[in-house]
Amino acid sequence: MKKTMFIAVLALGLVLMSMPAAFAIELGTNITIYDGSTYGTNSWYGTQEDNEVEWQSVANQSWDLEGMFLKGTTLSLVGGWDFTNETLHSAPSQYDRDGDKYYTSGDVFIDVDGVSGYDEVFDVAWADGNYTLYKLDADSKYLTTTYVNESNPWKYLSDGDIVTNASGSFSMVQLTVAEAEAVGLEGSDTHNVVSFDLLPILNDLGVSKTGFTAHFTMECGNDNLMGAAPVPEPQTLLLMGIGLLGLAFIGRKKLGDRS
Ligand SMILES: [Ca+2]
Ligand SMILES: [Ca+2]
Ligand SMILES: [Ca+2]
Ligand SMILES: [Ca+2]
Incomplete structure (x- = not known):
């Protein structure tokens, strides 16, 4: 019985290790919600987010925010918008809110209590x-x-409390046609992705919260991107725990073999 169990665990481990990732970028669940900013009948100003911008805003892919996705505790923002390269978009002075002559990405706001x-x-x-x-x-x-x-x-300015040990880094990546189509986006369009880890927020605020809402826009507010989901389980930790249990089991088995 024990031997059967050991072989089963080993086999499961081997299967998990050998499973190829279908895509380099796996976005997870689409958690985009309607941003509530509809004024017209043009298809670019609808209740969807894909191929939608706000009323009287520039309606093309380079100003379009496509969606928010959640995989474990990783929150990903997808857009035709180039999140990192502000020099692509020069701004007239009346809309240049921080005085750098460009339209810049805003910060990523999270609400957990509604x-x-x-x-x-x-x-x-x-x-x-x-x-x-x-x-x-x-x-x-x-x-x-x-x-x-x-x-x-649009952007956080000052007078918040820094959350200890909750800094991180990211790099913007682009979806391939297949990756975009796998989550229902138009494959021929450009899709930039940036991701953030929600785990420090869950740790900081406690996991008793029932859900969260995320928000992002650019300096002109051309597109308002919102996402909402139940508070995610920290799956990474869960998987690590299962992995450690498996290792402990195998370790015990090996010790048992020697005696
Ligand atoms: Ca689009
Ligand atoms: Ca949009
Ligand atoms: Ca600016
Ligand atoms: Ca929108």
Whole structure:
């Protein structure tokens, strides 16, 4: 019986190890929600997010935010929008909210209780590829877009509390045609992806929360991207735990063989 069990665990382990990843980038579940900013009948201003921007905004792929996805605790943002390269988009002075002459990506805001605004924010240094997590309160200050008010907030400014050991890095990647089509996006379009780990937020705020809402926009608010999902299980930790159990079992078996 024990031997059968050992072989079963070993076989399962081998199967898991040898399973090829179908795609380099696996986005997980589409958690995009309607951003509530519909004013017109043009198909680019609908209740969908794919091929949608806000009313009277620029309607093409390079200004389009396509969706939010969740895999384990990894939150991914997808867009035709180039998240990291602001110099692609020059901004007239009246809409240039931070004075750098370009339209820049905003920060990634997270709400976990559904009331009184956002609870935490990934303060993202887009060009540097890193971020710092802040806890927000009533005194926290934001920069806002004035072009599409409904897309606010745009960017975290100051007076949040830094969350200990909750910095991270990312690099923007592009979906292949197959990867885009696997999640229902138009494969022929350009799709940029940036990802953030929600685990520090779950650790900081506790896992008693029932769900979260995420928000992102660019400096002009051209597209308002929202996502919502139940608070994810920290699957990585769960899998690691199972792996360690398996190792312990095999270790015990080997010791048993020697005696
Ligand atoms: Ca699109
Ligand atoms: Ca969109
Ligand atoms: Ca700017
Ligand atoms: Ca939108």
